[in-house]
Amino acid sequence: DTEVTQTPKHLVMGMTNKKSLKCEQHMGHRAMYWYKQKAKKPPELMFVYSYEKLSINESVPSRFSPECPNSSLLNLHLHALQPEDSALYLCASSQDQGFTDTQYFGPGTRLTVL
Amino acid sequence: GQQVMQIPQYQHVQEGEDFTTYCNSSTTLSNIQWYKQRPGGHPVFLIQLVKSGEVKKQKRLTFQFGEAKKNSSLHITATQTTDVGTYFCAALQIKETSGSRLTFGEGTQLTVNP
Numbered sequence: 001d002t003e004v005t006q007t008p009k010h011l012v013m014g015m016t017n018k019k020s021l022k023c024e025q026h027m028g029h030r031a032m033y034w035y036k037q038k039a040k041k042p043p044e045l046m047f048v049y050s051y052e053k054l055s056i057n058e059s060v061p062s063r064f065s066p067e068c069p070n071s072s073l074l075n076l077h078l079h080a081l082q083p084e085d086s087a088l089y090l091c092a093s094s095q096d097q098g099f100t101d102t103q104y105f106g107p108g109t110r111l112t113v114l
Numbered sequence: 115g116q117q118v119m120q121i122p123q124y125q126h127v128q129e130g131e132d133f134t135t136y137c138n139s140s141t142t143l144s145n146i147q148w149y150k151q152r153p154g155g156h157p158v159f160l161i162q163l164v165k166s167g168e169v170k171k172q173k174r175l176t177f178q179f180g181e182a183k184k185n186s187s188l189h190i191t192a193t194q195t196t197d198v199g200t201y202f203c204a205a206l207q208i209k210e211t212s213g214s215r216l217t218f219g220e221g222t223q224l225t226v227n228p
Binding site for chain 1: 149153155156157158159162200202204212213214215216218219220221223
């Protein structure tokens with residue numbers, strides 16, 4: 001099973017809403033990632049968890065709050081977002097946060113902030 | 115930080131024609147990965163190149179890593195409509211304090227006219 005699943009597939013929220021994105025993998029991977037991708041642009045790294053600990057925060061605004069409840073799950077909590085935060089949010093995982101590890105991407109959550 | 119320049123940004127070809135996308139870096143790369151993202155889809159890992167001068171083939175796709183490990187290319191022979199998508203190169207950037215992360219090129223969007 002080389003699948004990373006993400007829910008929901010689509011999300012529309014207002015600027016005052018609180019919502020969460022979920023990501024799950026059952027490949028035994030110990031590194032999990034959140035990326036943001038705008039249309040016609042490459043994925044931009046937001047956060048990295050390695051062995052359930054936050055190892056990279058790419059200076060992401062605090063209205064995005066990641067959480068790694070266990071080695072298979074990764075959440076992204078959203079609060080007071082802005083319309084410019086509308087994008088495709090991709091989760092990825094890899095065996096380790098290492099030198100040659102392939103990243104497996106989930107299908108993404110397409111977020112629209114009104 | 116490390117940047118990877120990718121060209122061209124767009125490429126339109128007739129089915130059966132060849133296609134090449136190039137990635138260049140001003141610094142020596144540890145390795146380079148290639149991903150394909152279909153329209154409306156998510157990035158899917160294609161290949162990883164690690165060694166200087168390495169060449170790898172996957173059916174009609176040929177991947178090369180330059181001798182100086184500063185450039186890479188992806189060549190598709192006799193394109194098919196199934197090749198449509200955006201091809202990204204991604205270089206691994208390693209930081210002692212926070213581990214590794216992928217830096218993506220801007221991508222080359224390939225369209226194939228049947």
